[in-house]
Amino acid sequence: MATLTDAKRVVVKIGSALLVENGALRSDWLTALAADVAMLKARGMDVIVVSSGSIALGRGILKLSFTELALEQSQACASVGQIRLARAYQEALEPHGITTAQVLLTLDDSADRRRYLNSRATLAALLALGAVPIVNENDTIATDEIRYGDNDRLAAQIAVTVGADQLVLLSDIDGLYTANPNTDPTAVHIAQVSNITTDIEAMAGDPVSGLSKGGMKTKIMAAKTAMAGGCAMAITQGAVNNPLAALMNGAQATWFIPSQDPERARKNWIGAMKPKGSITIDAGAARALIKGNSLLPAGVTGVSGQFGRGDPVEILGPDKVRVGLGLIRYTAAEAATIKGAQTQDIQAILGYSGRSALIHRDDMVL
Ligand SMILES: Nc1ncnc2c1ncn2[C@@H]1O[C@H](COP(=O)(O)OP(=O)(O)O)[C@@H](O)[C@H]1O
Ligand SMILES: N[C@@H](CCC(=O)OP(=O)(O)O)C(=O)O
Numbered sequence: 001m002a003t004l005t006d007a008k009r010v011v012v013k014i015g016s017a018l019l020v021e022n023g024a025l026r027s028d029w030l031t032a033l034a035a036d037v038a039m040l041k042a043r044g045m046d047v048i049v050v051s052s053g054s055i056a057l058g059r060g061i062l063k064l065s066f067t068e069l070a071l072e073q074s075q076a077c078a079s080v081g082q083i084r085l086a087r088a089y090q091e092a093l094e095p096h097g098i099t100t101a102q103v104l105l106t107l108d109d110s111a112d113r114r115r116y117l118n119s120r121a122t123l124a125a126l127l128a129l130g131a132v133p134i135v136n137e138n139d140t141i142a143t144d145e146i147r148y149g150d151n152d153r154l155a156a157q158i159a160v161t162v163g164a165d166q167l168v169l170l171s172d173i174d175g176l177y178t179a180n181p182n183t184d185p186t187a188v189h190i191a192q193v194s195n196i197t198t199d200i201e202a203m204a205g206d207p208v209s210g211l212s213k214g215g216m217k218t219k220i221m222a223a224k225t226a227m228a229g230g231c232a233m234a235i236t237q238g239a240v241n242n243p244l245a246a247l248m249n250g251a252q253a254t255w256f257i258p259s260q261d262p263e264r265a266r267k268n269w270i271g272a273m274k275p276k277g278s279i280t281i282d283a284g285a286a287r288a289l290i291k292g293n294s295l296l297p298a299g300v301t302g303v304s305g306q307f308g309r310g311d312p313v314e315i316l317g318p319d320k321v322r323v324g325l326g327l328i329r330y331t332a333a334e335a336a337t338i339k340g341a342q343t344q345d346i347q348a349i350l351g352y353s354g355r356s357a358l359i360h361r362d363d364m365v366l
Helices: 027-042 054-061 071-096 113-128 150-161 198-203 215-228 243-248 262-271 283-290 332-338 343-350
Strands: 009-014 046-051 100-105 132-137 166-171 232-237 253-256 277-281 300-305 312-316 322-327
Touching: 009 027, 009 150, 027 046, 027 071, 027 243, 046 071, 046 113, 046 150, 054 071, 071 100, 071 132, 100 113, 113 132, 113 150, 132 150, 150 166, 150 215, 150 262, 166 215, 166 243, 198 215, 215 232, 215 253, 232 243, 262 322, 277 283, 283 322, 300 332, 332 343
Parallel strands: 009 046, 009 166, 046 132, 100 132, 166 232, 277 312
Antiparallel strands: 232 253, 277 300, 312 322
């Protein structure tokens, strides 16, 4: 059985209803949550917070609490609320000596592989620097209608993007039940799910009322994404103070357990992609890759196909036999220009600085 104690990298998703009450921030709750985050960091874990609440806060600030909002009004509320939200996290975490970073993303960002690799690199750099990224959907440019509940799915995508081993959804309920317990008194709590069957999907309903509109449905969708990426996911009660400490101490939750770890899942995901071109490498580079190194331009002897940054390409050995597959960080034209070059010469050749590796070892399967 998974517990939060085992996590090395954890994403925590916080719903609007936990943070905002009657248009105002629940400061005491957030202060306690900051202590929870500091406790996880002190145990050596990387922490990313995905927080909703910008629209709910913005509505309060703009005094639009009792109005049905048009889409652009929701987006305006999000812009107003997001500044307040980010500052609230900064002020709550600062006393613990923790630096916060604001990251605004859309669900589309992980579908576009170039943006996916960029957000992955930025988040990894922030975590390496010890910062806590506070992520929300970039509501101003969200192309779909803003639907509350999308942050469940966004959090799962981010968890997979950064290779988190656990995702915790702090909710207004302590897990998945066989039916919505708010409307069905016979509903029974489910402690663990290792396979999302149609029966499990059928259990998940909408929320009853309030600020959140995603209900269990978006949480089950999030669980599917997380599990496919090798990340365990917990749904637990967030309304109490210090919900993460409570989860560590065995608070009731539903744990969704994946069948593989994040690294294996990522390699399988890359391995299943259809290559858009190929890179031929020399024998020295092939040996370096087998030892676990990234592919540098110096070892490349040929480039073929039309690919963009972030696209999957086949890696061929000197004898044209397939060595592996990876997500490349340069376009086909750039790769052809810098093939055979030393890393320190890339800037002079291209006229701008690029990534040192053509294909990073984390983005490669041999
Ligand atoms: N099978 C179920 N088990 C538990 N809760 C359910 C179920 N089906 C529907 N729900 C509803 O989903 C709600 C949680 O979703 P939501 O309010 O959107 O959470 P959050 O604010 O954390 O995003 C519960 O309070 C409950 O009303
Ligand atoms: N991005 C929106 C929230 C979207 C959302 O998923 O809300 P919730 O169901 O409360 O987690 C906001 O910050 O208001």
